[in-house]
Every structure is written in structure tokens, then in C-alpha cells.
Amino acid sequence: MTATQTIRLGEIAHARSGDKGNHANVGVIAYTWAGFDYLRDVLTEQRVKEYFAELKVTRVDRFELPRLSAFNFLLYNALGGGASQSLRIDTQGKLLGTSILELEVPRPDSLDIMLRPLH
Amino acid sequence: MAIRIGNAAGFLGDNLDAPRLLAEQGNLDYLTLEYLAELTLSILARVREKNPAAGYAADFLEVLKSLLPALQNQPKLKIVTNAGGMNPAACARAASAVLAKAGLGDVSIGVVSGDDVLAEFPKFQAAGCKLENFDTGEPLDTARLSLVSANAYLGAKPIVEALAAGARIVITGRVADASLTVGPAVHEFGWGWQDWNRLAAASVxxxxxxxxxxxxxxxxxHWEELDLGHVGYPIAELEADGKFAITKTKESGGRVNRQTVTEQxxxxxxDxxxxxxxxxxxxxxxxEVRDAGENRVHVENATGREAPPSYKVSAAYRSGFTASGQLLVCGRDAVSKAEACGRMIFERLATxxxxxxxxxxxxxxxxxxxxxxxxxxxxxxxxxxxxVRDARREAVERFTKELAPLITSGPPxxxxxxxxxxxxxxxxxxxPTLVPKELVTASVEVKKVDEWNTQA
Known part of the structure; x- marks a missing residue:
């Protein structure tokens, strides 16, 4: 896939992450309803698990919050031992929300209506 | 009539000026201050070990001093905080000394305790509670693990009890963070404890x-669009029917919109x-979350079901020692030099x-x-x-001595x-584990500042 055929998730969504013991959660919020419908198809549990493979995530559960145009991803064992024991600099998964926005998804045909609306 | 609840601390170490600014500018009914992250209590437990009169969030006393003018000028302002940590009564006594000096000896302080259940573990086990780790399912073996603290996340009920008994300041140990808001809402609106949708709204x-x-x-x-140097802290404006708004003061920086609220x-x-x-x-x-004007978001249609039959209990146990150190490595071969330094440290430690x-x-x-x-x-x-992490303190001590030598014996x-x-x-x-609610007893003690203050 060439660069023009993909977009960064961050073009159509924003995110926040935190820890749940040794697991992490990443909330992803589409800017628009169109973007939410699109991400339903492409931002799968499998895709997110592959993306975070280097953190040795063992399982990913996706939960939908359609009225908020949002998803919650639960990343199992993502923190190398959790806030209390992990030796990593990011013991609490604070970086993962920023990280996931770099994930590449295929460029949707109707990208224009998925971008952040300008008020 | 809506009630305004502002929260001006999100953890122990949060901005010390935020409570005063929010109390003075926020036209609040309640100021909440949340100090206890997951592992804060294990640290406070060790503080209490060394000094039986300590073990609470000491920041709160400094914050309380800054809040004295607001408490004197705003008779309706109340404070609900979990600053009590591992020692809520000691926190109340220390707070009373501050308040008495400011002529607020008549103020009632309510202390909520009973969350500290470490000493109760044998009783729980005798009652057939295996205290399984709810992530792994493993039963707790207290002979094998050296526990330092165990606290139940109490709910809003004891906070309501303290407020009903006239407390203007409620100091708790561990309670669920959301309960700091649910307590005032239930007290003000008289909701029932089975009014699940409204309890859900206040919890949200x-x-x-x-x-x-x-x-x-x-x-x-979109942080770059905001003045975060003067960021305001959030205010929840709750209605009796469970609808609420999130907002902040006009004077402050930051932003409240559908996006900032949904992220949070x-x-x-x-799940x-x-x-x-x-x-x-x-x-x-x-x-349902929607924008309702500048820096104002409405949240509606919260739904709730019956509360779980157990309290979540967070226990902490000793798991060895850790240390970490950093060195800046520069040059066009910076990465390979850094890799070499990492190897050298552990080669020397192996030697x-x-x-x-x-x-x-x-x-x-x-x-x-x-x-x-x-x-x-x-x-x-x-x-x-x-x-590194290791069971042996001295091995970790030795590790901390192995970085500096690289300054003269490593790459340039x-x-x-x-x-x-x-x-x-x-x-x-x-x-993390669960304990049936009937095994845990929350207790509430409400007394005037002058009474707390006379106790040793």
C-alpha cells in the first residue's frame, strides 16, 4: 500500500488511554458518525492487536459506544507488569492513546466527511 | 435547583492552587478532592508504619490553608475528600488544628473509615472468602505474600451519613472515586439507594x-489550541432528575466540549x-453527550442496574526492589553506543x-x-x-552504582x-479482589473541629 492509499487514524479520530491493572484501555472517538461507521469495519480487534504486538499484548477486546461515536479497546497484559511492577518508562499506558492515532487504515472514499469538523 | 460540585485534585501531587481557584471562582456547593491512585495507599501505609499520626495525603493540609477564606466567606461550601488515606482520623485532627486557628472551631468534620480491611483478612478467609485475584483467579496465600495494605472501595452511603449528620467537611479513606460525587448528590436530592438511573448519572x-x-x-x-497554563478544573452541575452539565469557570483556561468530555x-x-x-x-x-454553549456540555440518559454484591478490595504486597537510571548518549553513532553501554552495565554486574x-x-x-x-x-x-527489579535490595543497590563509571570508562x-x-x-x-459487602463495615464519626482538636 502506498502512502496515498492509507490515512493515519488520527485524521478521523482522537483518543485517550490509561491503565487497568496490567491491562490498558484505549478509547478511540471518531470525529463524525461517518468515521465511526467506517472504523467499525477497519479498526478491528485483530488490527489493533497487530499494531500493539511489540508491547506483547495477549488479547484485545473491542467495545462499541455508538452514541458517543466511540470504541473502547481493552489491551490485555499491555503494560509489562502493570503500574506497580513494570520497568517500562510508560508504566500506565499513558502513551497508547497518542500511539494508536498513528495506526494506518485504508483511505476511505469519503474522507472529507470524516475529518474533524471546523466550528 | 442544580447543585454544583467541582473537583480540584485528581491525584496526590496535583496542582496546589487549583482548589482555591475553583472554590473562589466556581460558585460551588461542594468541592471534592481526590488523592488516591491505585497504589497510593501502599505508600501511605508505609508512612503510617513510621509515624502512627501520619499516613494521609499531607498536601490536603496545605490546600486547606489556602481554602480558609473561601470557607469563611461561603457558608454553603462543603468539602468531600479521600485525603484521609490510611489514617482519616489523624487527617481530621490535623485539619482541625488548621481550622481552629482560623476561627472555624464550630465546623463539623465527618470521618469515614472501615475501608482498611487488612486486619480483617483472616476473618474473611474464615468466612469462606478466598480473596482470589480477580485478574488471575489465584486464591490469596497470605503466608507467601507480604501484604502491606488492603482497602475496600467503599461507596457513597457513609458520605451521605456524614453529610446528614451535619458535616461540612467529609474526610474518607478509600472510597470509589465516583462516590465522592454520588454522596453529595444523594444527600441533596434525597434519591433512594435503588434509584439506579440517577445513581448512575451521578457516578458518570x-x-x-x-x-x-x-x-x-x-x-x-488538540491541546495546542488551549491555554493549559491556566487550565480550569471541572464542575459538574447536577439536576435532581439525573441530567448534568460539565463546565468550568470563565476565568480559567482549557476547554470543555463534547470531545474533551468524551475522552475523559x-x-x-x-466494559x-x-x-x-x-x-x-x-x-x-x-x-447522550452534546455541546451546550461555550465550555458547557450536557450529559443525559445515564442508565444503571443493581449495584454489585461485593466491594472491590485493593491489596498491595511487597515484591522486591527496583531502580532505574538514565544517561544521555550523543553522536552520529548514538544508538550503537547506547546499546553498547547497556551491555557493558550488565557485563560488569555479571562480573x-x-x-x-x-x-x-x-x-x-x-x-x-x-x-x-x-x-x-x-x-x-x-x-x-x-x-532492574530483584528480590534483593543489595543487588539493586549495586546496580545503581554501575551507571556512573561509564562516564569515564565508556564511549565518548x-x-x-x-x-x-x-x-x-x-x-x-x-x-485486586472482591469481598462480600456484608463482611465490611463502614463507620462514620462526625464531630466539631474543637472536639477533634482536643484529642491527642
Whole structure:
């Protein structure tokens, strides 16, 4: 896939992450309803698990919050031992929300209506 | 009539001016201050071990001094805080000394305790409660693990009891963060304890404001548009029917909009259909969130189900020692030099006879901390970060002495060791479990400042 055929998730969504013991959660919020419908198809549990493979995530559960145009991803064992024991600099998964926005998804045909609306 | 609840602390170490600014500018009915992260209590437990009159969030006393004018000028203002940590009564006594000196000896302080259940564990086990780790299912073996603290997340009921008995300041140990908001709402509106949808609404409001500025622009994706240097802290404006608004003061920076509030709604949640608190099982998927003017967001349609039958209990046990140190490595071969330094440290430690239970070498600046951060061009500056964990304190001590020698015996282009050796810290591991509610007794004591103050 060439660069023009993909977009960064961050073009159509924003995110926040935190820890749940040794697991992490990443909330992803589409800017628009169109973007939410699109991400339903492409931002799968499998895709997110592959993306975070280097953190040795063992399982990913996706939960939908359609009225908020949002998803919650639960990343199992993502923190190398959790806030209390992990030796990593990011013991609490604070970086993962920023990280996931770099994930590449295929460029949707109707990208224009998925971008952040300008008020 | 809506009630306004502002939260001006999201953890122990949060901004010290936020409570005063929010209290003086926020036209609040209640100021909440949340100090206890998951492992804060294990640290406070060790503080209490050394000094039986300590073990609470000492920051609160400094904050309380700054709040004296607001307390004197705003008769309706009340404070609800979990600053009590491992020692709520001692916190109340120390707070009373501050208040008495300011002529507020008539103020009633309510103390909520009973969350500290470590001493009750044998009783729980005798009652057939295996105290399984709810992540792994493993039963607790108290002979094998050295526990330092165990606290139940109490709910809003004892807070309501304290308020009903006239407390103007309520100091708790561990309670669910959202309950700091649910308590005032139930007290003011007289909701029933089976009024699940309204309890859910107040819990959602509490969840949104519990981390302070994270609801008002902190961590916001579009941070560069905001004046975060003067960020305001969040205010929840609750109605008797369970609808609420999130807002902030006009004078402050930051932003409250659908995006900042939704980001915080999703913060540290699991299954959004079952956000469990001691008060209610909340469904986040029915929520409607919409912009309602500048820095104002309306949240409606919270739904809840019957509260879980157990309290969550967080226990912490000793799990060895840890240390980590950093060195800046520069040059066009910075990455390979940093890798070599990492190897040398552990070669030298091996020569001295030390292997470690766990070790980690990170090359900060090269994109190792999470996916998506790899630099586009050549890296000529790397922060080498080396960490170990081990059961033996002395082995970790020895590790902290192995970074400095690289300054003279490693590659050229190293800096950043002027601050000296890094310190060895004990590790507290976390044991989350459930205990049936009937085994835990919350207690409430409400007395005037002058009465708290006379006790030793």
C-alpha cells in the first residue's frame, strides 16, 4: 500500500488511554458518525492487536459506544507488569492513546466527511 | 435547583492552587478532592508504619490553608475528600488544628473509615472468602505474600451519613472515586439507594471530574489550541432528575466540549456496559453527550442496574526492589553506543556476581516506548534508560552504582549523570479482589473541629 492509499487514524479520530491493572484501555472517538461507521469495519480487534504486538499484548477486546461515536479497546497484559511492577518508562499506558492515532487504515472514499469538523 | 460540585485534585501531587481557584471562582456547593491512585495507599501505609499520626495525603493540609477564606466567606461550601488515606482520623485532627486557628472551631468534620480491611483478612478467609485475584483467579496465600495494605472501595452511603449528620467537611479513606460525587448528590436530592438511573448519572459525573483537568482540556488531542497554563478544573452541575452539565469557570483556561468530555468518559474504563461502583452498575452506552454553549456540555440518559454484591478490595504486597537510571548518549553513532553501554552495565554486574530477576534497557528517542514514534531521520541523541527489579535490595543497590563509571570508562559523548546515583525503591504489587459487602463495615464519626482538636 502506498502512502496515498492509507490515512493515519488520527485524521478521523482522537483518543485517550490509561491503565487497568496490567491491562490498558484505549478509547478511540471518531470525529463524525461517518468515521465511526467506517472504523467499525477497519479498526478491528485483530488490527489493533497487530499494531500493539511489540508491547506483547495477549488479547484485545473491542467495545462499541455508538452514541458517543466511540470504541473502547481493552489491551490485555499491555503494560509489562502493570503500574506497580513494570520497568517500562510508560508504566500506565499513558502513551497508547497518542500511539494508536498513528495506526494506518485504508483511505476511505469519503474522507472529507470524516475529518474533524471546523466550528 | 442544580447543585454544583467541582473537583480540584485528581491525584496526590496535583496542582496546589487549583482548589482555591475553583472554590473562589466556581460558585460551588461542594468541592471534592481526590488523592488516591491505585497504589497510593501502599505508600501511605508505609508512612503510617513510621509515624502512627501520619499516613494521609499531607498536601490536603496545605490546600486547606489556602481554602480558609473561601470557607469563611461561603457558608454553603462543603468539602468531600479521600485525603484521609490510611489514617482519616489523624487527617481530621490535623485539619482541625488548621481550622481552629482560623476561627472555624464550630465546623463539623465527618470521618469515614472501615475501608482498611487488612486486619480483617483472616476473618474473611474464615468466612469462606478466598480473596482470589480477580485478574488471575489465584486464591490469596497470605503466608507467601507480604501484604502491606488492603482497602475496600467503599461507596457513597457513609458520605451521605456524614453529610446528614451535619458535616461540612467529609474526610474518607478509600472510597470509589465516583462516590465522592454520588454522596453529595444523594444527600441533596434525597434519591433512594435503588434509584439506579440517577445513581448512575451521578457516578458518570463523578467519573468525568475525578481526574481534575483531564476533563477540561488536559490530555486533549488538540491541546495546542488551549491555554493549559491556566487550565480550569471541572464542575459538574447536577439536576435532581439525573441530567448534568460539565463546565468550568470563565476565568480559567482549557476547554470543555463534547470531545474533551468524551475522552475523559472513556478514560480507564473496561466494559462500558458495566462500569462497576459500590453504588451502581453503570451503562455508559446509553449516554447522550452534546455541546451546550461555550465550555458547557450536557450529559443525559445515564442508565444503571443493581449495584454489585461485593466491594472491590485493593491489596498491595511487597515484591522486591527496583531502580532505574538514565544517561544521555550523543553522536552520529548514538544508538550503537547506547546499546553498547547497556551491555557493558550488565557485563560488569555479571562480573561482580549479579544477575537480576528482571531487567530492561530502553533507548528513549528511538521510538521504543510504543508503536508509531520512530523518528523519520537519523538519531544522534538517545536517552539510555536502564532498569532492574530483584528480590534483593543489595543487588539493586549495586546496580545503581554501575551507571556512573561509564562516564569515564565508556564511549565518548555521554552526559547527564550530575544528579548522582538513582535511588532504590521498594516495589508494591497489586492484588485486586472482591469481598462480600456484608463482611465490611463502614463507620462514620462526625464531630466539631474543637472536639477533634482536643484529642491527642
Amino acid at each position: 459525573a463523578g467519573h468525568v471530574i475525578e481526574c481534575g483537568a483531564q476533563a477540561t482540556g488536559g490530555l486533549y488531542r 468518559l472513556l478514560y480507564e474504563i473496561g 462500558p456496559q458495566h462500569y462497576l461502583t459500590p453504588d451502581v452498575d453503570v451503562d455508559f452506552t446509553t449516554l 561482580a556476581g549479579y544477575e537480576y530477576d528482571e531487567k530492561l534497557v530502553e533507548y528513549l528517542g528511538t521510538g521504543v516506548s510504543a508503536p508509531g514514534f520512530r523518528p523519520a531521520g537519523e538519531v544522534r541523541e538517545v536517552m539510555l534508560r536502564v532498569s 559523548g555521554l552526559a547527564g549523570y550530575a544528579s548522582g546515583r538513582s535511588s532504590v525503591r521498594p516495589v508494591f504489587a497489586y492484588w
